[in-house]
Amino acid sequence: MTVTTRPPDAPPVATRRRPRRPLQPGTGGPGRTQPDAVPARQQPRPVGRRGVDDVASLVGALAGSLGLTWVVFAYLLPLQGKARLRRLLVPVVPRAVRAGDGARAPRPIVLDRLMSAVVTGGALIVFVALVASVVFTFARGVPALVHPNFYAHDMAGVRPLDPLARGGVLHAVTGSLIEIGIAVAVTLPLGLGTAVYLSEVGGRTARIVRTVVEAMTALPSIVAGLFVYTVLLVTLHFPPTGFTASMAISVMMLPIIARAADVSLRVVPGGLREASLALGASQWQTTWRVVLPTARPGLATALILGIARGVGETSPVLLTSGASTFFNADPLHQPMNSLPLFVFSAVRSGQNAFIARGFGAASVLLALVLALFVVTRVLARQRKGR
Numbered sequence: 123m124t125v126t127t128r129p130p131d132a133p134p135v136a137t138r139r140r141p142r143r144p145l146q147p148g149t150g151g152p153g154r155t156q157p158d159a160v161p162a163r164q165q166p167r168p169v170g171r172r173g174v175d176d177v178a179s180l181v182g183a184l185a186g187s188l189g190l191t192w193v194v195f196a197y198l199l200p201l202q203g204k205a206r207l208r209r210l211l212v213p214v215v216p217r218a219v220r221a222g223d224g225a226r227a228p229r230p231i232v233l234d235r236l237m238s239a240v241v242t243g244g245a246l247i248v249f250v251a252l253v254a255s256v257v258f259t260f261a262r263g264v265p266a267l268v269h270p271n272f273y274a275h276d277m278a279g280v281r282p283l284d285p286l287a288r289g290g291v292l293h294a295v296t297g298s299l300i301e302i303g304i305a306v307a308v309t310l311p312l313g314l315g316t317a318v319y320l321s322e323v324g325g326r327t328a329r330i331v332r333t334v335v336e337a338m339t340a341l342p343s344i345v346a347g348l349f350v351y352t353v354l355l356v357t358l359h360f361p362p363t364g365f366t367a368s369m370a371i372s373v374m375m376l377p378i379i380a381r382a383a384d385v386s387l388r389v390v391p392g393g394l395r396e397a398s399l400a401l402g403a404s405q406w407q408t409t410w411r412v413v414l415p416t417a418r419p420g421l422a423t424a425l426i427l428g429i430a431r432g433v434g435e436t437s438p439v440l441l442t443s444g445a446s447t448f449f450n451a452d453p454l455h456q457p458m459n460s461l462p463l464f465v466f467s468a469v470r471s472g473q474n475a476f477i478a479r480g481f482g483a484a485s486v487l488l489a490l491v492l493a494l495f496v497v498t499r500v501l502a503r504q505r506k507g508r
Contacts, residue, residue: 259484266482273486277447282473291483293449294464297364298433298490300453301443301460304368305375305432310425313379314414317424320380321387322409332384338377346373347438355442362444364458370438379428386420387413422502426495433491436462461487 266272266286275290316335320328350370354360390413398408414421444457445467461483468480 256488259481259488263478263481263483263485265478267485272479272482276449278449280447282471282476284475286475286478289479291461291464291479291486293446294459294461294483295486295490296449296451297458298460298462298487300451300458301364301368301371301439302429302433302494304365304453305371306425306429308368308372309375309379309428313376313424313428314383314421316376316380317383317387318409318414320384322405322413335377335380335384339381341374341377343374343435344437344441346370347441349373350438351441361455362442362457363455364443364450364453367439367443367458367460368453370442371432371435374435374438375428375432378431379424382424382427383417383421386417386424389420390416418502422498426498429494429498430491433487433494434462436460436466439463440466461490 260267269286269290271287272290273295274292275288276293277289277291278293280289316331319325320332320335347370350366350373354366354369355362360366394412394416395408398412399405403411439460440463443460445463446457446459450456450458465480465483465487468476468483471477471480
């Protein structure tokens, strides 16, 4: 076999290159395929933004569903009452929205719009129900709220047929504030201590304590009232006072605060605890200076939930303190009234003046709860910024 070599000074040999053929749509060359361009209808659509077409489709579907529901309800079916109208309207609206979108949109867009309509409708129903309840309460209580004596007098010596210019809810407001104050002073340390034990300390009994706390969150208020009545009034011979009522309210508030505070402490990042322990801090110092300050907004929420549960209780106060018509600021002597108990007694009296006073007291209770919530949030935010 003979091998030929080219001398080093020989010129390079020109090679002929084969020209490349342009790729056609849908092909990637010989033996290869290239996917076609995605049609505009199947391209992903930004979910968070809605155009004029989306809004027009939603409004048209809602209008069509309302019209169809009204025709069926009023002319085709023998239905009467608002409840049956709502029962017919709830399944029709989402189906109309889906039908309006399904004629021109793919399945993911239809499902997105359908779920948006369901979520928006549910939030709207809750908001309308809340606003209607508040507006109705204040509207029925306006005849009593416009009188200055309603805020500065008690009901001592007021007869059922007396005008609204006599009597007030000062004794009930004072009793509610005192009872809630004592209950918070009792349940806040116990609830936080229970939460710290469950989330930071643990042990063999932590699971049992957590189970008991979770079970007590669903405890009926009448059972708590009977428990305090049996222990304090029957066994220990305590008189019916504001203190015994606050103890019954504490039984209702304690599991709520402990459960919510436990959840708040559990969401604190574990890296903060590890960093504190690595710097030489003890477990108590880590909990007091790192974990609790970090979870302060959640602990404020736990306190708000506990107050919301206790401020509206009626049966424990009725069993352990009893109703009174006179002003009493001493929680250790004499019965003490509260706003929920006053509302219960006034509304069921049957007299128009007392019913107006009951709705006025309910309006004052709503305003008082809102003020307590705002104060709690503001204090928690100020401490967080220090």
